[in-house]
Amino acid sequence: MIEVRGLTKRYGSTVAVGGLDFDVRPGVVTGFLGPNGSGKSTTMRMIIGLDRPDAGTAHINGTPYHRLAWPLREVGALLEARTFHPGRSAENHLAALAAGNGIPRARVRAVLDTVGLSDVAARRAGGFSLGMSQRLGIAAALLGDPPVLLFDEPVNGLDPEGVRWLRGLVTSLAAEGRTVLLSSHLISEMALTADRLIVIGRGALLADSSVAELTREGRSLEEAFFELTGDSAEYRGNDHAQHRRTR
Ligand SMILES: Nc1ncnc2c1ncn2[C@@H]1O[C@H](COP(=O)(O)OP(=O)(O)OP(=O)(O)O)[C@@H](O)[C@H]1O
Numbered sequence: 001m002i003e004v005r006g007l008t009k010r011y012g013s014t015v016a017v018g019g020l021d022f023d024v025r026p027g028v029v030t031g032f033l034g035p036n037g038s039g040k041s042t043t044m045r046m047i048i049g050l051d052r053p054d055a056g057t058a059h060i061n062g063t064p065y066h067r068l069a070w071p072l073r074e075v076g077a078l079l080e081a082r083t084f085h086p087g088r089s090a091e092n093h094l095a096a097l098a099a100g101n102g103i104p105r106a107r108v109r110a111v112l113d114t115v116g117l118s119d120v121a122a123r124r125a126g127g128f129s130l131g132m133s134q135r136l137g138i139a140a141a142l143l144g145d146p147p148v149l150l151f152d153e154p155v156n157g158l159d160p161e162g163v164r165w166l167r168g169l170v171t172s173l174a175a176e177g178r179t180v181l182l183s184s185h186l187i188s189e190m191a192l193t194a195d196r197l198i199v200i201g202r203g204a205l206l207a208d209s210s211v212a213e214l215t216r217e218g219r220s221l222e223e224a225f226f227e228l229t230g231d232s233a234e235y236r237g238n239d240h241a242q243h244r245r246t247r
Contacts, residue, residue, distance in 0.1 A: 001023065001024065001025060001026055001060075001061055001062075001148075001179055002023065002024035002047060002058065002059070002060055002148060002179055002181060003023050003057075003058070003059045003062075004020055004021060004022050004023070004024075004043070004047070004056070004057075004058050005021055005056055005057050005058075005059075006019050006020070006055055006056030006057070007019070007020040007021075007043060007046055007053055007055075007056035007057070007058055008053055008054045008055040008056050009039075009042050009046060009051060009054055009203075010054050015202075015203050016039045016042040016203055017039040017042050017043050017046070017053075017203040018039075018202075018203040018204050019055075019056065019204070020039075020043060020203070020205055021205065022198050022205060022208050024179050024181045024198070025179065025196070026174075026177050026178060026179040027174055027175075027178075028174050028180075028195035028196055029170050029171060029174045029180045029182060029193055029194045029195050029196075030179075030180065030181050030182065030194060030195070030196045030197070030198060031182055031183070031184065031190040031193070031194030031196070031197045031198070032044070032181055032182065032183040032197075032198050032200075033183070033184075033185075033187070033190065033197055033198070033199045033200075033225060034199060034200040034201055034206075034229065034232070035229050035232055035233040035235070036233075036234070036235050037234050037235060038200050038202060038203065038229075038232060038234075039200055039202070039203040040152070040200065041079065041152055041183075042203075043200070044077070044079060044150050044181070044183065045079065047060070047065065047075075047150060047181075048065050048071075048075060048077045048079070048150060049064075049065035049066050049071070060074055060075050060148050061074065061147065061148065070101055070102055070144070071101070072101040072103065072143060072146065073102070073103065073144035073145070073146055074144070074146055074148060075146050075147075075149070075150065076141030076142055076143065076144060076146040076148070076149045076150070077141055077149070077150040077151075077152075078134070078137040078138050078140070078141045078150070078151045078152060078154050079150070079152045080152070082133045082137075083137065084125045084133075084136065084140075085125070086124065086125060086126025086127075087124060087126060088124070088125055089121065089122050089123060089124060089125065090112065090117055090120060090121050090122075090123065090125050090128070090136050090139075091108060091112065091121040091122060093125055093136065093140070094107075094108040094111065094112065094136075094139060094140060094143060095108050097140055097143055098143060101143075101144055103143055103144050103145075107143055107144070107145065108143070109121075111140075111142045112139055114139065114169075115136070115138050115139040116135060116162075116165070117132065117135050117136060117139065120132070129157070130156065130157030131157040131158045131159055131162055133157070134154060134155075134156060134157050134162075135158075135162070137154075138151070138154060138169075146178075147177075147178050147179060148179040149170075149173055149178060149179070149181070150181045150182075151170065151180070151181070151183070152183045153183055153184055154166055154170075154182065155184060155186060155189060163189065167189070167192060167193050170193055171193065181198075182194065187221050187222045187225055188221075188222075190211075190221060191211065191215070191220075191221040194211055195211060196208075196209065196210050196211065197209060197211055197214060199225065199228050199229065201228070201229045201231070201232025201233075202232050206229060206232065207228050
């Protein structure tokens with residue numbers, strides 16, 4: 001369970017996250033959606049102690065991250081790809097994490113196998129493609145067999161097989177009773193994977209409901225998303241063809 005109460009983060013005059021309240025429950029996949037710059041990564045970073053809130057709290061199974069005795073055994077997170085030493089092999093990277101967190105060495109081989117990197121375990125992680133780096137990040141999140149998992153844009157760079165595999169992975173992690181929070185801009189992927197959705201815009205909560213509620217009366221999840229976030233999108237592209245005509 002993740003409990004977020006009054007969570008707030010400012011960067012200068014920008015309110016990245018403004019008084020957010022929500023719970024992420026175990027046993028279901030909870031999607032985390034919002035336009036670019038709406039505060040999703042900042043929220044996830046505060047939950048796992050990488051950013052300090054200006055106000056409010058985030059608790060993981062009742063405890064703030066910084067008070068967890070063995071953080072990687074309580075919460076696994078994929079926040080950014082390539083958060084490893086580029087000169088280290090995938091196996092050595094995971095072995096160092098395991099050693100520092102009281103995690104049995106046997107978990108390293110187990111998670112490399114889960115993410116499909118066993119054959120390249122001895123290769124320098126710095127030479128990995130984006131998708132391979134994502135897989136290594138997912139392996140690190142799973143290493144401590146934690147009851148709570150956060151994945152920020154995990155399908156980024158994954159090939160079609162990887163996208164399908166990840167969908168199965170997060171669904172089975174939730175079915176085992178774990179708490180799973182997943183952010184993605186791919187609404188079609190969310191529709192297939194998430195049971196519940198937390199939608200934010202400009203750092204504020206816009207919806208905390210089941211996917212079934214949001215898509216009632218035949219409404220697509222994409223339509224529901226645009227209705228919710230219509231006034232919250234800060235960055236919008238323009239019609240390229242029109243731009244060319246008016247040059
Ligand atoms: N380190 C930082 N310094 C200054 N501003 C920041 C910093 N990190 C985030 N912000 C600002 O906070 C706001 C929220 O950013 P955040 O990355 O959390 O959004 P997001 O929802 O994850 O966006 P995206 O979907 O584009 O990844 C943005 O306005 C961003 O510019």
